Amino acid sequence: DQQVKQNSPSLSVQEGRISILNCDYTNSMFDYFLWYKKYPAEGPTFLISISSIKDKNEDGRFTVFLNKSAKHLSLHIVPSQPGDSAVYFCAASSGNTPLVFGKGTRLSVIA
């Protein structure tokens, strides 16, 4: 049973436009959410996180939104750049449990 779901395996966006990656979760105990970015032949790297006490966290071109009532979070990248092309993993944790990851969404930013 997938506790963290990324229902879109892939997404293509034009350079300069907004990329929106979505993530849903089922465990209401999750209180910390992260996005990781993964390039081919590399390990995932941390991108941005949000605590359940917030509904938005922004870091440069990256913004994460959290809707607790809908158990949904999203990552916005604006403007999108070709270097943003990667696989993005949504992850969540609760209390003292390790991160639970989604299956990932492959973002392609087209120049």
Place this chain on the structure above:
Amino acid sequence: DAGVIQSPRHEVTEMGQEVTLRCKPISGHNSLFWYRQTMMRGLELLIYFNNNVPIDDSGMPEDRFSAKMPNASFSTLKIQPSEPRDSAVYFCASSLGDRILNTEAFFGQGTRLTVV
């Protein structure tokens, strides 16, 4: 710090052989995780250690899989005997803190295992 170091980067082995994957976490990190990435299941947690002690190995798929952390700077994941369905990318990650709470994990580059 060089980050989390995994070896080997690639491993090709025949079915039935023993495979050992190695990991050196970031110095000072108290928690270590082994994840496996497949197309079907994405990134799934196999086992994690806190202060060198295995905390939860419920993600280990079968008794063929075992992991050890003899000291704070080294961990191994062993598969014996290996099977073709074990083919995947195996990631080791570490994080700071005595509690696995709200801290980001730093990943190694992974070991791509192919069992033929």
